[in-house]
Amino acid sequence: MLGRSKFDQLFEALTRRIASRSSRRSFIGRVGLASIGASLVPLLPLDRRGGKSAQAADLGGWKPQTKDPAACDYWRHCSLDGYLCLCAGGSLTACPPGTALSPSSWVASCFNPEDGQSYLIAYRDCCGKNIARRCGCFNTVGELPIYRPEFSNDIIWCFGAENEAMTYHCTISPVIGRAA
Amino acid sequence: MIPRSSLPVSLRLSRTLVLSGAVTLALLLGGTPGSRAQHGQIPELLRQVEGGVAVAVPIDDVTVLQAPEPDLRRVYVYDTAAFDVVTKIYGLDGTTGRVLGQIDTGLLTNIVLYDSGRKIYLAETWFKRFSQGPQDDFIRCQDPKTFSTTCDFDIPEGRFLVMTMPQMTDVTTDGRYLLYFQFAPEPGVGIVDLAQQKHIRTVPVPDCYLIFPSGPKSFFMLCREGSLLSVSFDERGEAKMQHTPVLRPADKHFFDTPAFSRKAGKIFFLSYDGDVYPVDISGTEAKFGTPFSLFSEAEKKEGWAPGGWLPAAWHRTSDRLYVLVDKRAQWTHAYPSGHVFVYDTTTGARVQTIKLEHPATSIAVSQDPEPLLYALQAHGGTLEIYDARTGAFRQKVSELGREPYIVLTPEES
Numbered sequence: 001m002l003g004r005s006k007f008d009q010l011f012e013a014l015t016r017r018i019a020s021r022s023s024r025r026s027f028i029g030r031v032g033l034a035s036i037g038a039s040l041v042p043l044l045p046l047d048r049r050g051g052k053s054a055q056a057a058d059l060g061g062w063k064p065q066t067k068d069p070a071a072c073d074y075w076r077h078c079s080l081d082g083y084l085c086l087c088a089g090g091s092l093t094a095c096p097p098g099t100a101l102s103p104s105s106w107v108a109s110c111f112n113p114e115d116g117q118s119y120l121i122a123y124r125d126c127c128g129k130n131i132a133r134r135c136g137c138f139n140t141v142g143e144l145p146i147y148r149p150e151f152s153n154d155i156i157w158c159f160g161a162e163n164e165a166m167t168y169h170c171t172i173s174p175v176i177g178r179a180a
Numbered sequence: 181m182i183p184r185s186s187l188p189v190s191l192r193l194s195r196t197l198v199l200s201g202a203v204t205l206a207l208l209l210g211g212t213p214g215s216r217a218q219h220g221q222i223p224e225l226l227r228q229v230e231g232g233v234a235v236a237v238p239i240d241d242v243t244v245l246q247a248p249e250p251d252l253r254r255v256y257v258y259d260t261a262a263f264d265v266v267t268k269i270y271g272l273d274g275t276t277g278r279v280l281g282q283i284d285t286g287l288l289t290n291i292v293l294y295d296s297g298r299k300i301y302l303a304e305t306w307f308k309r310f311s312q313g314p315q316d317d318f319i320r321c322q323d324p325k326t327f328s329t330t331c332d333f334d335i336p337e338g339r340f341l342v343m344t345m346p347q348m349t350d351v352t353t354d355g356r357y358l359l360y361f362q363f364a365p366e367p368g369v370g371i372v373d374l375a376q377q378k379h380i381r382t383v384p385v386p387d388c389y390l391i392f393p394s395g396p397k398s399f400f401m402l403c404r405e406g407s408l409l410s411v412s413f414d415e416r417g418e419a420k421m422q423h424t425p426v427l428r429p430a431d432k433h434f435f436d437t438p439a440f441s442r443k444a445g446k447i448f449f450l451s452y453d454g455d456v457y458p459v460d461i462s463g464t465e466a467k468f469g470t471p472f473s474l475f476s477e478a479e480k481k482e483g484w485a486p487g488g489w490l491p492a493a494w495h496r497t498s499d500r501l502y503v504l505v506d507k508r509a510q511w512t513h514a515y516p517s518g519h520v521f522v523y524d525t526t527t528g529a530r531v532q533t534i535k536l537e538h539p540a541t542s543i544a545v546s547q548d549p550e551p552l553l554y555a556l557q558a559h560g561g562t563l564e565i566y567d568a569r570t571g572a573f574r575q576k577v578s579e580l581g582r583e584p585y586i587v588l589t590p591e592e593s
Contacts, residue, residue: 059487061509081514082263130311131263141511146342146389146436147404149363154343154436156263156288159364166341167287167311168263 062141066114072137076121076173079108079141081153085126085170087135093174095126100161102127106153108142109179118179124172127158128165247271247280250297250324252548254280256588257556257563258291259581260344265311270580271327274552274589277565277575281327288341290349292358297324297590301374303349303360305339319358319372333377335370338362344586345436346490347390353442354396355593361391369399371417381417385409393442394461402449406430408459408466424466427457435513439492439501443591448501448525450492452513454485456501458525472528474503474521483507487517489558489585490542495551495568496591499525500532502553502568504543516541520553520571534571537564544587556580556587563587 064075070086077084089096105122112119144151156168253274261267269283269291283302290303300322308314317339321331340348340363349360351374358372368382369391388401388409398412406428413419428434432451439448445462458469475484486492488504495502504517516539522532540555545568553568561584563577 059506059508059512059515062511128312130265131261133262133264136262138514140514143511143514145433146345147387147402147434149389152342154345155363156341158341163312164315165312166305166315167265167307169311 062139064111064113066112070135072135072139074173075110075112075114076119076175077137077139078110079106079121079143079151079153080123080137080139080171080173081143082125082137082168083132083170084135084137085132085172088132088170090126090170090172093172095124095172096129096132096170098129099126099169100128100158100163100165102158102161104157104159106150106155106157107176108151108153110141119175120177120179121173122176123153123157124174125157125161126169126172127156127161128163128167129169131168132170134170246325247327248273248325250590252296252590252592253546253552254297254324254590255544255546255552255554255563256291256293256586257580257584258285258289258344258586258588259561259584260288260586261582263288263341263343264582265307268581270584271324272563272577274546274554274565277563277577279577279580283322283327288344290339290344290346290360291586291588292349292351293588293590294351294355295590295593299355300324301349301351301358303335303339303358305341319374319377331377335360335372335379336382338364338368338370338382343489345390346586346588347392347437347440350391350393350399350442352393352396352399353445353593356396359391359393359399361389369401369411371413373415380415383411383413383417383419385411385421390436392440392447392461394445395464398464400424400447400459400461400466402428402434410466425468427459427466427468435486435491437490437492439494441494441496441591443593444496446494446496448492448494450486450503452485454480454505456503456523456525456528470528472523474505474523474530483509485513487513487515488541488543489514490544490556490587491517493543493545493553493589494525495545496547497549498551500545500568501525502543502545504540504555506539516557516559520555522568532571534566536566537573537576538562540564542585542587544589546589547591554587554589556584558583558585 065073069092095101102125105124107122109118110121143153146152158166255272255274257270259268265287267285271280286304286306292301302320304318306316315337317335317337320329323330340361351358358374360370362368368384370382371380373380388403390402392400401409403409406426408424410422411419434449447459449457454474455471457471460467485508486503486505487508491504493502501523502520505519505521506517518536518539520534524531536555541558542556544554546552551568553566555564561580565574
């Protein structure tokens with residue numbers, strides 16, 4: 001028998017439950033909630049190296065700003081790899097018309113240089129249309145490999161969206177709390 | 181618009197002359213099929229159109245080309261175009277840099293090359309109405325000479341839609357089974373019998389990812405807690421699994437895209453901070469090699485670290501590992517790098533450094549005895565080609581799509 005971590009068992013239990021009776025929406029929603037609420041928050045990588053200048057991330061590292069949410073270096077977008085819904089008919093926290101808000105998310109801890117605090121952002125994809133291709137950002141603060149999918153921004157996080165819309169359009173950056 | 185079929189045969193043969201305005205004049209002058217020119221001759225009618233000026237261009241034959249037999253310098257560039265639902269693969273001759281053909285693909289396709297590139301498999305996802313409607317997952321085979329589809333069959337929906345990582349899909353060492361990763365509704369590996377063109381079963385797996393074929397009916401995966409998972413299966417898809425000891429230290433993270441040779445059964449995992457973890461899966465059990473660092477401690481302090489989407493490539497017969505590296509801040513591990521450092525994997529020694537003409541996102545090497553290094557710029561759509569042994573720049577190929585992230589070369593089976 002394979003040795004399994006608690007998260008493995010949780011993950012497997014949830015997946016088997018969904019396989020037997022419920023929708024993908026509830027499966028991923030539960031995994032997401034369980035992940036955020038239980039074992040994962042203490043493991044969040046914190047980036048407290050917030051710089052003063054506002055510029056897009058490059059090899060010099062992440063330097064967040066707080067003035068322009070439509071720019072890629074806006075502090076909330078620290079691990080957003082995709083397109084800003086703000087530039088595609090949505091907002092920082094709302095999807096554009098005609099898209100489906102996914103209930104699943106990946107998380108990151110982003111530093112707000114204005115108040116010196118780090119916040120948990122649960123990025124949500126807006127799904128069901130082709131890519132917005134406006135305000136494309138490629139930020140990777142705290143991004144972890146695929147064996148830690150809850151911190152991976154390379155996944156199309158459209159699991160559980162209405163009509164099982166698995167196409168990616170854009171991403172919103174809602175705050176869900178203070179980082180530990 | 182003049183229907184093409186209504187043109188005299190002589191005019192249909194020469195597109196250049198059609199474009200020069202000869203169509204209208206020729207029709208007025210009454211060209212007929214009876215005035216058809218022989219290949220290589222210039223019809224009298226067209227001499228008149230050219231106003232008496234001597235015309236030395238012979239009548240053209242038109243056809244559809246085939247690419248040559250694939251060799252080990254064939255290289256494929258996949259333009260994922262971010263997460264666009266319509267994507268494409270360019271096939272190139274690495275020796276000349278010539279684009280040989282194009283394969284049209286859908287959302288986040290996985291490409292598998294087998295048998296020195298003579299076989300190409302695509303794991304695909306498409307939707308009924310462009311980006312909407314029921315999802316359809318399927319497998320296609322492509323002919324490397326005609327760039328056309330030679331098989332097309334269905335698999336259950338559930339292929340993992342993640343920015344293309346080559347080891348999310350692969351074939352077993354004998355080429356019989358295609359294996360693909362499924363993330364939801366539960367993690368699993370789909371087993372497809374390529375001979376019967378049929379999905380056999382999706383095997384549930386624990387919290388493990390990536391697929392490294394190790395035999396005709398076996399593969400390894402990389403798991404959350406740092407071990408590998410050894411999986412063997414039978415022709416009905418019944419699987420046995422066992423974890424290896426932990427490979428990845430708890431304080432390290434591995435890139436999702438290690439260098440892997442199916443033929444050699446070797447994986448070179450790469451950590452974000454620049455350590456290499458070799459694993460030999462050519463036998464029934466995984467053998468962990470001695471890890472080595474890409475950098476000295478002083479270099480690490482200077483910020484040297486690997487980075488890119490496909491940051492590592494291994495040349496099998498010379499045992500050389502090519503790695504994209506640069507001085508970088510933390511959390512820039514996915515950004516392009518300006519250098520390729522080369523290591524002898526038998527000793528871990530750095531044997532060569534190559535400064536790229538432009539920073540690259542992904543690299544690959546050809547597996548011939550005189551290998552080429554391919555360096556792809558995702559955000560420029562340009563492939564640079566170098567002599568891998570000397571580092572000498574040979575040429576660049578531009579306009580390879582919008583955001584090509586993947587560059588793949590075949591190996592012998």
